[in-house]
Amino acid sequence: MAASKVWTIGYEKVAIPDFVAALKDAKIKTLIDVREVANSRRAGYSKKSLAASLDAAGIAYIHMKQLGTPKAGREAARKGDTQTMRRIFEARLVEPESQLALAEAAELANKGRVCLMCLEHDWRECHRTIVAQHLEGEFGIKPAHLSPEPQI
Template structure:
């Protein structure tokens, strides 16, 4: 949702996509937790994968994954993040 690159934070990205007729849905629970992002910055792929696998097992991540699949089925032009 946040980016140091101009135009890529969720608010400005969503606005730009809307102009192109593309919906943006932020699914926070499907993101990588800080520990995983820190591991990625260090090149520690094994830790990143383990942290993200744990994240995907959480009930809120499961619910948002189901939401993502439902959105993709009903609205193929949606951009899901």
């Protein structure tokens, strides 16, 4: 049996129709929103709007705030202090609620095509890659990254 996979995607500078098209092209069935706060100033990416767009495309939406970066980590990232952001986020991932969310994400990935979503276009700069690395290390789920072309 082939190893399960988890995809990741960032919505930075991508219009919602192009974002949904990238998910459909990859045959994603479930999008896991790994933002702690599922709000966005970018049109279409707040929780309710995003869930509605995905539902219309036949893609399930799940918000797992336990896999989001705490406020202090987001502030460090905004300042360019990725080491502090990573330290804060790694501490979050050992919390029981985050461990349960990781296990749930792994279970979903074992059942179908799942994609982790956050803002950052470059997966190497986003905490969703840390989540994907934990899914690989703890559950053997291989990461893959979607990179829709920035349009906005």
